[in-house]
Amino acid sequence: MSAPPYARYIPPKTPGTTITLGENAAQDIHKPSSTTPKLYNRYVPPKVSAASIEAPNFSSSTKESSVSSKVTLGQDKEGKLDSKKRKRTKDVNVHDDRKRLIEHGYLKTEALEKDSQIPRNGEKSKVKKEKRDKRDKKEEKLKLRSLEVADGNTAATAIGSNEEMNGNGPRNIELVDSIVSKYSVTNGAHRESRQASQNHQDDAEEGMEMDMDMDRDIAEEALDKPEVDTDEEITKAGVEAIFQKYRRTTQLAEAGHRKSKQNREEGASAPESEPELHGLEPLPQPAITPKVAYKPTFDSLPSWLARPIIVSPTASLPFSEFSLSNNIISNLHRKDYDNALAIQSGVLPLLLPGPQKYHGDLCVSAPTGSGKTIAYVLPMVQELKQKIVTRLRGIIIVPTRELVTQAHEVAKLCAAGTGIKIETAVGSVPLSVEQARLISKGQKYDPLAAKVMHDEAQERLRLGCGLDDALLQDVTKLLPHHVPEYNSNVDILICTPGRLVDHIRTTIGFSLAHVDWLVIDEADKLLDESFQDWVEVLLNALHPLPSADLASARQKVLANLNIKLEPPRVRKIILSATMTRDLSKLASLKFESPVLVAIADDQSLDAEIAGTAEDVQSRTHGDSFLVPVSLTEIEVPVWVDGDKPLYMLRLLQQELLAPGPRYSKAQPNSGSASLPVLDSGSDSDTTSNSNEISGSSNEPDRKHARDEGHVLIFTRDNESATRLKHLLSILHPPLQSVTETLTKSSATSDGRKTLKAFQSGRIKILIASDRASRGLDVADLTHVVNYDMPRSVTSYIHRVGRTARAGKPGKAWTLFTRRESKFWKTITGGSEVQRGGRSVERVKIDIDQLDDAKRGEYQEALEKLHSAVQGKGGV
Numbered sequence: 001m002s003a004p005p006y007a008r009y010i011p012p013k014t015p016g017t018t019i020t021l022g023e024n025a026a027q028d029i030h031k032p033s034s035t036t037p038k039l040y041n042r043y044v045p046p047k048v049s050a051a052s053i054e055a056p057n058f059s060s061s062t063k064e065s066s067v068s069s070k071v072t073l074g075q076d077k078e079g080k081l082d083s084k085k086r087k088r089t090k091d092v093n094v095h096d097d098r099k100r101l102i103e104h105g106y107l108k109t110e111a112l113e114k115d116s117q118i119p120r121n122g123e124k125s126k127v128k129k130e131k132r133d134k135r136d137k138k139e140e141k142l143k144l145r146s147l148e149v150a151d152g153n154t155a156a157t158a159i160g161s162n163e164e165m166n167g168n169g170p171r172n173i174e175l176v177d178s179i180v181s182k183y184s185v186t187n188g189a190h191r192e193s194r195q196a197s198q199n200h201q202d203d204a205e206e207g208m209e210m211d212m213d214m215d216r217d218i219a220e221e222a223l224d225k226p227e228v229d230t231d232e233e234i235t236k237a238g239v240e241a242i243f244q245k246y247r248r249t250t251q252l253a254e255a256g257h258r259k260s261k262q263n264r265e266e267g268a269s270a271p272e273s274e275p276e277l278h279g280l281e282p283l284p285q286p287a288i289t290p291k292v293a294y295k296p297t298f299d300s301l302p303s304w305l306a307r308p309i310i311v312s313p314t315a316s317l318p319f320s321e322f323s324l325s326n327n328i329i330s331n332l333h334r335k336d337y338d339n340a341l342a343i344q345s346g347v348l349p350l351l352l353p354g355p356q357k358y359h360g361d362l363c364v365s366a367p368t369g370s371g372k373t374i375a376y377v378l379p380m381v382q383e384l385k386q387k388i389v390t391r392l393r394g395i396i397i398v399p400t401r402e403l404v405t406q407a408h409e410v411a412k413l414c415a416a417g418t419g420i421k422i423e424t425a426v427g428s429v430p431l432s433v434e435q436a437r438l439i440s441k442g443q444k445y446d447p448l449a450a451k452v453m454h455d456e457a458q459e460r461l462r463l464g465c466g467l468d469d470a471l472l473q474d475v476t477k478l479l480p481h482h483v484p485e486y487n488s489n490v491d492i493l494i495c496t497p498g499r500l501v502d503h504i505r506t507t508i509g510f511s512l513a514h515v516d517w518l519v520i521d522e523a524d525k526l527l528d529e530s531f532q533d534w535v536e537v538l539l540n541a542l543h544p545l546p547s548a549d550l551a552s553a554r555q556k557v558l559a560n561l562n563i564k565l566e567p568p569r570v571r572k573i574i575l576s577a578t579m580t581r582d583l584s585k586l587a588s589l590k591f592e593s594p595v596l597v598a599i600a601d602d603q604s605l606d607a608e609i610a611g612t613a614e615d616v617q618s619r620t621h622g623d624s625f626l627v628p629v630s631l632t633e634i635e636v637p638v639w640v641d642g643d644k645p646l647y648m649l650r651l652l653q654q655e656l657l658a659p660g661p662r663y664s665k666a667q668p669n670s671g672s673a674s675l676p677v678l679d680s681g682s683d684s685d686t687t688s689n690s691n692e693i694s695g696s697s698n699e700p701d702r703k704h705a706r707d708e709g710h711v712l713i714f715t716r717d718n719e720s721a722t723r724l725k726h727l728l729s730i731l732h733p734p735l736q737s738v739t740e741t742l743t744k745s746s747a748t749s750d751g752r753k754t755l756k757a758f759q760s761g762r763i764k765i766l767i768a769s770d771r772a773s774r775g776l777d778v779a780d781l782t783h784v785v786n787y788d789m790p791r792s793v794t795s796y797i798h799r800v801g802r803t804a805r806a807g808k809p810g811k812a813w814t815l816f817t818r819r820e821s822k823f824w825k826t827i828t829g830g831s832e833v834q835r836g837g838r839s840v841e842r843v844k845i846d847i848d849q850l851d852d853a854k855r856g857e858y859q860e861a862l863e864k865l866h867s868a869v870q871g872k873g874g875v
């Protein structure tokens with residue numbers, strides 16, 4: 001055991017104070033000189049009489065070691081003990097000196113009395129007494145220091161080291177050195193702060209006295225004991241002397257501990273005597289209040305988000321039980337919608353007239369395909385059908401043109417026969433055409449306003465405006481003293497936010513002053529998009545400030561009639577399968593008394609029943625999203641990135657376009673599934689018979705082909721979609737006629753046609769970018785494939801949500817390469833996707849069985865594609 005370098009005590013070297021320990025001269029122990037300035041934590045060995053030192057275990061003779069220790073500690077540097085010196089010492093009348101030393105009481109300690117091997121002279125002179133007193137004092141001081149040391153770890157270490165050394169002889173000078181160093185440093189550190197100045201003095205005295213003592217001891221021992229001739233013996237003696245000190249220190253410390261323990265025990269058992277207070281009784285103190293664990297009194301979420309209205313996924317009520325008019329119910333019935341789906345059962349009572357009607361705003365979070373569209377369209381239609389005058393009273397905002405068309409279909413279905421006028425506004429139609437559809441222009445008698453208008457027209461003419469100016473045209477067509485009047489042609493407008501802003505800004509007579517319903521579907525996506533500041537523009541248009549004249553006139557009339565009118569209020573409903581919990585975005589909509597309605601899985605319902613609100617929160621919004629109960633998720637590992645198109649082809653042939661269930665379920669994520677691999681030999685046939693498409697040799701039944709799945713394949717971008725379509729067509733020509741792409745670059749009309757063809761079954765494979773991931777509702781879509789990994793969990797939820805809608809079964813396949821596996825794991829293993837206890841299955845696609853010819857075709861296809869991209873013809 002060697003001392004750590006920092007623990008080593010290296011006192012200033014002063015001539016005449018160093019003694020070398022054996023042959024390890026580098027590890028000298030230094031004794032500070034009394035004259036050395038106190039710059040370090042100096043080791044000041046306690047003054048120990050020869051008599052207090054026990055016999056060393058590793059020395060052959062007790063006396064030898066005693067002498068050695070004295071010699072060691074009393075040596076000058078130059079005056080190393082050698083035989084010469086000892087000889088000289090012998091020459092002195094040591095016997096007399098010894099007697100004198102004993103008489104002077106230098107050797108008087110408790111230990112001396114107990115352990116002394118040198119008999120004491122009983123006679124005490126006056127001088128002796130003084131010396132003894134002084135010496136006793138020093139002994140006391142040393143005891144105190146020893147206690148300090150014993151209290152610390154150093155003592156323990158020293159003891160351990162000591163025990164280790166005992167009986168084994170001087171095994172390791174380094175060990176000794178480390179102990180000495182530790183002792184020195186620790187002891188010095190203890191003392192330094194408190195007794196620096198005092199010690200300085202003491203050291204000086206001690207140093208001097210110690211020198212004297214040692215000299216005397218040398219002389220004394222020289223008389224009685226054999227000479228110590230070798231350096232080794234001197235070293236042994238020095239080391240033993242140090243251990244003696246530790247032993248003693250430890251004994252004293254232990255004695256102190258024993259005593260204090262004894263005192264404590266006695267104190268505890270002894271009855272406490274009443275202290276005399278002399279009228280100074282302590283004032284009564286209040287009882288100590290127990291510490292209560294910190295619990296924040298605030299919630300990070302506002303209470304309406306933190307405590308949603310939870311709807312069970314199995315809730316279902318007949319539409320006839322809601323306050324819906326008969327013709328609306330029969331409209332639904334025509335579509336075989338007799339029972340409301342879960343979210344509809346939760347939301348309709350809050351929006352329709354009745355005891356449960358909620359008068360604030362609504363935030364709806366429900367999985368994809370759960371029927372959110374009907375949940376907001378029905379109450380609007382029910383209320384607006386009672387209005388006589390056509391005004392723009394309802395606005396539905398969705399993110400894409402396809403969704404505008406889709407929501408329009410649903411609204412028309414529900415409102416059939418009610419007289420409610422529903423229109424759309426999307427960027428694909430010229431603005432003027434849309435304006436004419438939305439607003440009709442009439443005229444009304446208003447001489448004053450007419451005069452103002454005529455003055456304005458004069459001014460424009462003077463400035464050189466032509467007759468194409470709208471105002472000049474109006475003036476020429478209007479009756480005298482008449483002004484134009486603009487009326488809305490629609491009750492409900494379904495639009496994208498961009499087009500809505502266009503109309504608010506540019507369409508004359510387009511007013512939102514009468515809007516009662518504002519619906520924002522796919523709200524999280526729309527609130528992410530801040531183009532044209534659409535939210536701000538919309539909200540300002542919803543609550544226009546009345547002109548000063550009109551306001552004061554209205555106030556006068558109302559005041560005369562003693563009527564207080566509630567300020568006009570717009571009911572806001574926002575919905576999504578991945579509802580945002582970003583409060584800043586939600587706050588931008590300026591909700592009034594909002595409430596969150598959410599579909600939750602069974603665990604959340606249990607949590608709600610149990611009252612553990614946090615569980616409910618985490619499962620119902622924000623952190624995690626539910627996938628439809630009827631969805632099966634399957635992963636397909638792709639071992640070589642470049643082979644992905646081949647995997648896609650095999651997947652289509654084996655699983656997706658083949659009639660009937662073709663894949664054998666693997667254990668979840670086991671990767672052990674083996675699949676039947678179809679012969680791809682029929683690829684050369686270019687007819688679009690579905691069985692030929694699949695490569696199956698089953699009987700060619702076209703009707704059966706209609707029952708086969710539709711496949712929606714998602715790619716990362718337009719380019720990837722186009723590329724995949726070409727590759728599939730080249731690899732397996734029959735696919736060409738049944739495969740289409742739907743990307744952002746597709747024209748709206750093309751996109752609509754493509755979707756129709758897909759719906760009808762003419763197109764079996766639709767390869768799309770994320771444009772098709774939100775809201776798209778394709779009847780009987782049985783398979784979704786993530787050919788490229790989605791960019792986010794939200795995107796995954798919406799993509800796979802194109803299938804398994806309204807409780808129908810559907811499968812979502814995800815191809816993942818090694819590079820994509822990390823992100824894929826966050827989807828399969830993370831907490832963001834809630835699957836209600838189900839897990840993702842794994843299916844292995846074997847492309848090794850593709851023959852060389854097929855691989856050759858693939859290479860050829862890639863080259864053709866490369867040429868096409870570079871404009872060299874080809875595909």
Ligand SMILES: Nc1ncnc2c1ncn2[C@@H]1O[C@H](COP(=O)(O)OP(=O)(O)OP(=O)(O)O)[C@@H](O)[C@H]1O
Pocket residue numbers: 336337338339340341344366367368369370371372373374576577774775776777801805806
């Ligand atoms: N009461 C009902 N009974 C049977 N089917 C219904 C009912 N209501 C809606 N559906 C059908 O459910 C499907 C999904 O409806 P919808 O498009 O409104 O879902 P969604 O919740 O808006 O989905 P997403 O979040 O993906 O947009 C549609 O095909 C619709 O026709």
